[in-house]
Amino acid sequence: MADKLNRILKERVAHDAATKDKLLGAAYVVINKDGLIYQGSAGRIRQPVESPAFATDSVTWMASMTKLVTATCVMQLVDRGLIKLDDDVRPLMPRLAKMQILEGFTSEGEDGKPILRDNPHPITLRHLLTHTTGLPYDIIIPDIMRWSQHVGRTVNNLSWTLDGFDTPLLFPPGEGWCYGTSIDWAGQVLESLTGLTLHEYARRNVLDPLGMARTGFLLDELLQPNSTEKLEGYVPGSLRNPETGELADTNPPGPSPPPVASGGAGLYGCAADYAKLLQALLKILAGSSEEVEGGGLVSKAAMDEMVRPQLKTDKQRADLKQSISMLLLTPELPADTPMDFGLIGAMNTQDVPGQRRKGSLTWSGICNSRWWMDPQTGIAGAMFVNVSPFGDKAAYELFRELEQAVYAELVPRKE
CATH class of the missing domain: 3.40.710.10 (DD-peptidase/beta-lactamase superfamily)
Incomplete structure (x- = not known):
């Protein structure tokens, strides 16, 4: 061979x-x-x-x-009993708790404003590990790049910063699948739990x-x-x-x-x-x-x-x-x-x-x-x-x- x-x-x-x-x-x-x-x-x-x-x-x-x-x-961490897969991680991560769901824009043109609504649903560790959170990679989702431009955001996911990882959700957690920064946030959950x-x-x-x-x-x-x-x-x-x-x-x-x-x-x-x-x-x-x-x-x-x-x-x-x-x-x-x-x-x-x-x-x-x-x-x-x-x-x-x-x-x- x-x-x-x-x-x-x-x-x-x-x-x-x-x-x-x-x-x-x-x-x-x-x-x-x-x-x-x-x-x-x-x-x-x-x-x-x-x-x-x-x-x-x-x-x-x-x-x-x-x-x-x-x-x-x-x-x-799951093995050690520090967290369960279906625990809501939002209390550990204030940024995740504040994330809203992007539903679209008020119009198709450049003047269109993002339509955002609060997310009342838990974000679990399982959601993060399976990319079912609704978090995208901004550089491959035109609507997220449009949102970034509207809010004057100057970083993106590859900036490797919390601001770069922080975007709206594309759907309520658990309702779809979207490849994105979920694992980055899982890493942040780990940091919160371990202090490392x-x-x-x-x-x-x-x-x-x-x-x-x-x-x-x-x-x-x-x-x-x-x-x-x-x-x-x-x-x-x-x-x-x-x-x-x-x-x-x-x-x-x-x-x-x-x-x-x-x-x-x-x-x-x-x-x-x-x-x-x-x-x-x-x-x-x-x-x-x-x-x-x-x-x-x-x-x-x-x-x-x-x-x-x-x-x-x-x-x-x-x-x-x-x-x-x-x-x-x-x-x-x-x-x-x-x-x-x-x-x-x-x-x-x-x-x-x-x-x-x-x-x-x-x-x-x-x-x-x-x-x-x-x-x-x-x-x-x-x-x-x-x-x-x-x-x-x-x-x-x-x-x-x-x-x-x-x-x-x-x-x-x-x-």
Whole structure:
């Protein structure tokens, strides 16, 4: 299998200055509960051909791959009895308590004023983890950008500030599904309950215990001390020209250091570290409650809940499906794949021929890195790249091809 995966990686990356429809570099890991099954990489970390090689320990922006780490941290608080999934978090977060629901505008023209009404409904931790709160990502919702302009707002979600995360709701909590800043607010709930920043909590309770030394919210910290090895191992990212298909180097996102640790998108890290997280979660899934007790990141009961379908209404599932289609959230899967959502990611509710089994979970980041976890087969994987814009065809086709190769080798085909 290793030879085949290595070949696929090498075929998909650029080997000279021509980058049309190629990636500069990529790293890939496959894991089961016992550890790595495969790790490999190909390509380079920056545009110049002589740049250092892209490796499984090359650090890059993880974007929404962060959400799995944050959800794991939050579920630890549930395990410890600090909060329940269905508790109303508004008393902990005054900003959430003040959020109103945007119902539209008084007119279509520029003079139209936002129509807002108070939200009388609870906002629960489950709402935040499943994106059923009504909180959007402002930069992808025209009505929210219009509201921002009307109120003179000068920040957005990628400012990594509380003001940047603070927008109206698009619907009453629990009545739909909308991808947005809910996990950022889950991180803020954690900070309120623990008295620690999300950066501090994650370092002490997830990253350090797993040995994820090259993952963190503070990029400057990861690049210290200023050793040549660490500096050369940072992947700044690349931007594809939509007309030519060629790539150019880009700068890292957001302010450094960030004003707030973004639980939804703030981590930097590498494929080798992410493999440790996926292995730890698979080990919990595979074990009994007694085996996991005291030795896992979360309890067996919490882990089982994290991978359980959470959407309760047809409206929620329809919203999810529409978002998946419009935003290319799972382009590695057939478009007609029925989907639900767990506490940690999207879930296919039927087997995908030649790929993951029913009940597998997945998510990605705007940088086009992706992970998946298959509880039925006990395997998981992650691909780390850093290319924009999101939905890059070269990236998701590579992810699909790698996954299909893994299943062809490791999982007997169902008749």
